[in-house]
Amino acid sequence: MDIFHMLLLFVVGFIGSFLSGMLGIGGAIVKYPLLLLIPPLFGFHTLTAHEISGISALDVLFVSLAGVIGFRNGGYLNKSLIITMGISVTIGTLIGSFGSLQLSEAQINIVYGILALLAAIMMFIPKTQIDDMPLDEVIYSKPLAASLAFIVGIGSGIVGAGGGFLLVPIMLLILRIPTRMTIASSLAITFISSIAGSIGKISTGQIEYLTASIVIIAGILAAPLGARISKNMNTKTLQGLLAVLILGTAVKIWVDILK
Secondary structure, three states: OOHHHHHHHHHHHHHHHHHHHHHOOOOHHHHHHHHHHHHHHOOOOOOOHHHHHHHHHHHHHHHHHHHHHHOOOOOOOOHHHHHHHHHHHHHHHHHHHHHHHHOOHHHHHHHHHHHHHHHHHHHHOOOOOOOOOOHHHOOOOHHHHHHHHHHHHHHHHHHOOOOHHHHHHHHHHOOOOOHHHHHHHHHHHHHHHHHHHHHHHHHOOOOOHHHHHHHHHHHHHHHHHHHHHHOOOOHHHHHHHHHHHHHHHHHHHHHHHOO
């Protein structure tokens, strides 16, 4: 791997992780298509879907932790929500990450496309304004939160994501959690999920470690910057950015699948 290839991977990792920290997602929603499509444009070999899902799983582990550290002050981390959804998403992720070895490259890409499309649809559904609610008055259905997290975990385990890009719209639209609490808590849940995902991908030999190291280093630097900027942004702007990002990614991956 030459220096230009390493620099390109670093830039991809930095951009994806900056958005991750700012929007409360693990970053795989951005990095999966970037790692799949960008290197070949510059003449480098194409990473397989299994390799990218493995890299993403390990990357999300470090990037989501860096994002959580950025939100550790301010009271935005809902411990009850993190524990409830974190346990369920971890179980689902273990199932998905180990099972992904049995899927073909095309099948993994299709699972990713379905997840991204579902997330995009949920982000564009109008939401009741609840961001003025005091953080200590937030309530939600624990059985519903646990069930949805388990389903998200299976899909995200397959593609190597922490599930943040689905957890965020679920928490905003269905569980009715305020935006900033959603962003902070989803990063913590994503971190828990990514532990299980990384175990599954490492155990099944799906990680390209040099590429993963470069992307992870970029992510550790970028995610806290994104989290810091997020605290000073309008919540409607944050939701709009996430919706556009997820929709664009969903459209791109389905265009490639249907070619």
